[in-house]
Amino acid sequence: xxxxxxxxxxxxxVRYELYLMLLLPLVWxxxxxxxxxxxxxxxxxxxxxxxxxxxxxxxxxxxxxxxFSSYYFERLLWNTxxxxxxxxxxxxxxxxxxxxxxxxxxxxxxxxLLQNVTYMPHFISIVVIVGMLNLFLSSETGFVNHVLSAxxxxxxxxxxxxxxxxxxxxSSGVWQNMGWQSIIYIAALSGLDPQLYEAAKIDGASxxxxxxxxxxxxxxxTIIILLILDIGHFMNVGFEKILLMQNELNMxxxxxxxxxxxxxxxLKGDFSYSASIGLxxxxxxxxxxxxxxxxxxxxxxxxxx
Amino acid sequence: xxxxxxxxxxxxxxxxxxxxxxxxxxxxxxxxxxxxVVSASFSDPSKVIGGEMWLLPKGFTLDAYKxxxxxxxxxxxxxxxIIYTVLGTLINITLTTLAAYPLSRKDLxxxxxxxxxxxxxxxxxxxxxxxxxxxxSLGMVDxxxxxxxxxAIATYNLIVMRTYFQTSIPWELQEAALMDGxxxxxxxxxxxxxxxxxxxxxxxxxxxxxHWNAYFNALIYLxxxxxxxxxIILRNILITNQNALMEGDAxxxxxxxxxAESIKYSLIIVASIPVLLIYPFVQRHFIKGVMxxxxxx
Numbered sequence: 001x002x003x004x005x006x007x008x009x010x011x012x013x014v015r016y017e018l019y020l021m022l023l024l025p026l027v028w029x030x031x032x033x034x035x036x037x038x039x040x041x042x043x044x045x046x047x048x049x050x051x052x053x054x055x056x057x058x059x060x061x062x063x064x065x066x067x068f069s070s071y072y073f074e075r076l077l078w079n080t081x082x083x084x085x086x087x088x089x090x091x092x093x094x095x096x097x098x099x100x101x102x103x104x105x106x107x108x109x110x111x112x113l114l115q116n117v118t119y120m121p122h123f124i125s126i127v128v129i130v131g132m133l134n135l136f137l138s139s140e141t142g143f144v145n146h147v148l149s150a151x152x153x154x155x156x157x158x159x160x161x162x163x164x165x166x167x168x169x170x171s172s173g174v175w176q177n178m179g180w181q182s183i184i185y186i187a188a189l190s191g192l193d194p195q196l197y198e199a200a201k202i203d204g205a206s207x208x209x210x211x212x213x214x215x216x217x218x219x220x221x222t223i224i225i226l227l228i229l230d231i232g233h234f235m236n237v238g239f240e241k242i243l244l245m246q247n248e249l250n251m252x253x254x255x256x257x258x259x260x261x262x263x264x265x266x267l268k269g270d271f272s273y274s275a276s277i278g279l280x281x282x283x284x285x286x287x288x289x290x291x292x293x294x295x296x297x298x299x300x301x302x303x304x305x
Numbered sequence: 306x307x308x309x310x311x312x313x314x315x316x317x318x319x320x321x322x323x324x325x326x327x328x329x330x331x332x333x334x335x336x337x338x339x340x341x342v343v344s345a346s347f348s349d350p351s352k353v354i355g356g357e358m359w360l361l362p363k364g365f366t367l368d369a370y371k372x373x374x375x376x377x378x379x380x381x382x383x384x385x386x387i388i389y390t391v392l393g394t395l396i397n398i399t400l401t402t403l404a405a406y407p408l409s410r411k412d413l414x415x416x417x418x419x420x421x422x423x424x425x426x427x428x429x430x431x432x433x434x435x436x437x438x439x440x441x442s443l444g445m446v447d448x449x450x451x452x453x454x455x456x457a458i459a460t461y462n463l464i465v466m467r468t469y470f471q472t473s474i475p476w477e478l479q480e481a482a483l484m485d486g487x488x489x490x491x492x493x494x495x496x497x498x499x500x501x502x503x504x505x506x507x508x509x510x511x512x513x514x515x516h517w518n519a520y521f522n523a524l525i526y527l528x529x530x531x532x533x534x535x536x537i538i539l540r541n542i543l544i545t546n547q548n549a550l551m552e553g554d555a556x557x558x559x560x561x562x563x564x565a566e567s568i569k570y571s572l573i574i575v576a577s578i579p580v581l582l583i584y585p586f587v588q589r590h591f592i593k594g595v596m597x598x599x600x601x602x
Contacts (some may be wrong), residue, residue: 012414017489018407022419025404028457029423036431036439053438098331104324114328117335119588123580125518127536128573131543132338135569143341146356175335183595208318232428240521244544258433265434266525278432286429 038142043276056272063276072260079280080256083237086170092230095178096223099185100215104207115186118179130244134159159245162253169245169254173238184226185219192218224302232289235281257281346370346574350567369571372564379575382535385449389534390516393453397512398505400458401466405524406493408463427460437525451526452534456519462511469504469597470497507594510587517580539576543569 012019038053043063045056067073095117098118105111121129137143137158147157158164192214200210239258246254257277296302340360345353349364357363373379407413408420430436436455445451474497482492496503520536527533 008414011412015410015413015489018410018413021403021489021493022407025400025458025463026422028400029426032455032457033426033430036435037429038431038437039439040431042438047438052442064388101324101327101331102482104320105328106321110325110328114332116585116588117332119591120339120581120584123514123518123584124577125520125536127518127520127539127543128577131539131569132342132574133567134544136338136341141354141566143356143359175338179335180595183592191369206316214427216467243521244540261433262525266437270440271434275432275434277500278308278434282429282432289428300515 040275040279040282042272043279045272047272047275059272063273064280066273067277068265072255075252076255076257076260079253080235080237080258083166083169083256084234084240087173087237088227088230088234091170091174091177092227094174095181096185096219097191098178099182099219100211102182102186103189103215104211106287115179118182120179121176122180123177126241126244129172129176130241133168133245137168160247160249162250165245165253167237167249169242173241185222187220188222189215220300221302224296224300225304228289228292228296228304231292232285234288235285313381335506342570345567346570348567350563353570354563354566364472368564369567370575372568373571373575376568378530378538378541379535381531382538383532385532386517386535387451389449390447390513393456393516394509394512396457396463397455397459398508401463401508401512402493402498402505404458405463406470406497407465409467409511410478411471421499423460423463440526446526447528449532452516452519452522455522459515461514462508464596465597466504466508469501473504503590503593506587506590507597510578510590511575511594514580533552535576539572542572 042053042056044058044060046059046062047053047056051057053252055282071172102111102114105114136144139155139157139160144158149155156164158168183253196218197210200214205213235257237256237258239256239262242254242256243259246259258281261274261278264270264277293303293305344358344360344362346369347362347365347367348358349366349367352358352363404423408416410416439457440446440451445454478496479492482496483489487496518536519534520540523532523534523537524540527537544551
């Protein structure tokens with residue numbers, strides 16, 4: 001026993017430089033990741049700036065109760081969940097579809113062109129994306145409404161209407177990210193054994209059947225991993241973009257938990273209350289991740305850990 | 306038998322036609338809005354607003370660009386964004402490499418504990434408010450450090466880099482260098498880093514684009530206008546419509562309103578041009594980064 005721990009000490013000492021390298025990053029992780037995690041206890045306190053994180057008095061679950069009985073609670077939860085669900089149902093499968101499509105294009109130049117063009121919008125900032133939405137969808141001056149009025153449809157104020165909010169949010173997200181998100185699937189597809197396709201061809205499978213019975217099963221593990229990761233961030237709903245698209249008129253559909261935290265915490269300074277909402281949000285995410293991962297491991301033998 | 310084969314070929318041809326048709330539709334859907342912005346930025350604003358311009362510039366003019374270049378905030382924003390991007394990326398790369406390399410070493414005692422500490426933050430975090438209070442108590446609010454230090458390491462990038470070190474640099478090579486008496490620091494500096502140019506390029510790009518496009522931290526941490534990055538200026542003009550142009554009296558009000566609309570298009574171009582210009586040259590690296598990330602570490 002003594003001998004073994006001596007050996008371990010020696011192995012560590014020989015590599016002391018590696019620990020020195022790790023020191024600075026580790027300090028960063030502790031300060032900027034773990035201190036806030038520790039600081040989340042202000043959710044159970046009444047934070048007062050002069051008393052600090054640890055000096056403020058305990059109030060137990062008061063802030064949580066206030067949130068759960070808040071007039072906004074149902075609206076926030078519904079908007080957060082429905083945007084996420086909408087995103088998972090629509091925005092998640094489209095990159096998979098795009099990757100399968102790109103994989104089926106025989107002409108190399110066309111394939112490259114489609115890839116390069118669809119990756120491009122990923123690099124445009126969301127401020128610019130939302131700015132473009134404002135310009136294009138404006139009810140008086142936007143080109144979308146010019147087209148609509150040309151075919152005899154009344155102009156629609158897309159950006160100011162709650163019933164259009166989620167559609168605009170998610171479809172512009174698909175426009176921006178479908179190419180980028182397809183890369184991983186394209187990589188997985190190009191890693192599949194060509195013999196599988198040959199064998200299917202000999203068995204008389206059509207192109208469509210080869211896609212459905214070779215390609216799709218081939219990338220299923222990748223799909224599952226990404227779905228788990230996606231669900232692990234289920235409650236985060238692309239908050240920075242929502243905040244930019246939000247205005248008084250579409251609030252009914254655009255107010256989500258994260259924007260509520262921003263408004264109450266950063267703008268109004270109600271720190272403890274909004275920290276408790278943040279904790280609630282993070283916990284749901286974490287539980288969802290664990291549940292979906294366990295489920296995936298049992299059902300498909302593919303999981304994160 | 307013969308008949309069957311012929312229908313099969315026909316099926317495949319149909320399949321091709323559908324594939325190419327969908328691909329074309331996607332191409333147009335992605336390119337049209339981008340082209341529209343470019344054309345609109347060079348067009349007479351009244352033609353854009355009136356819906357007369359739909360593909361190529363109508364009533365070619367550079368007025369909007371002149372106006373953008375004469376707006377002081379845009380220059381300040383540009384300057385600040387460049388500072389945050391360059392300095393921030395430097396910090397990112399240094400810290401990420403310092404963490405990724407030791408963690409790639411299978412012979413490092415305690416590696417899995419460190420890995421757990423780091424990976425855990427991908428799935429759980431203290432959240433916006435505690436982080437904000439921390440940055441505030443560190444005295445970083447309204448300083449340039451708030452733009453770089455709280456985002457000094459992206460855990461995902463760290464793991465991508467570690468995976469690269471593990472899979473692309475032969476362990477035998479490192480072992481041989483150590484046997485020859487090289488220190489671990491020298492191993493990193495003179496063997497690992499020269500062999501890691503591709504991954505460093507990927508990291509520089511990921512982080513730099515992130516800095517260039519970031520707005521939220523600036524929104525919450527900065528109050529002084531002279532520190533605002535470009536994206537905040539963009540947000541003010543494009544989204545919340547606080548436009549310096551609306552003041553002053555060089556033109557009539559109607560013309561000002563028109564110009565204020567068209568300056569939005571040229572502003573988008575001016576702000577996105579650095580990223581879009583380097584894009585064709587570097588997109589291969591980006592893709593490589595995503596692919597490395599998709600390997601299970």
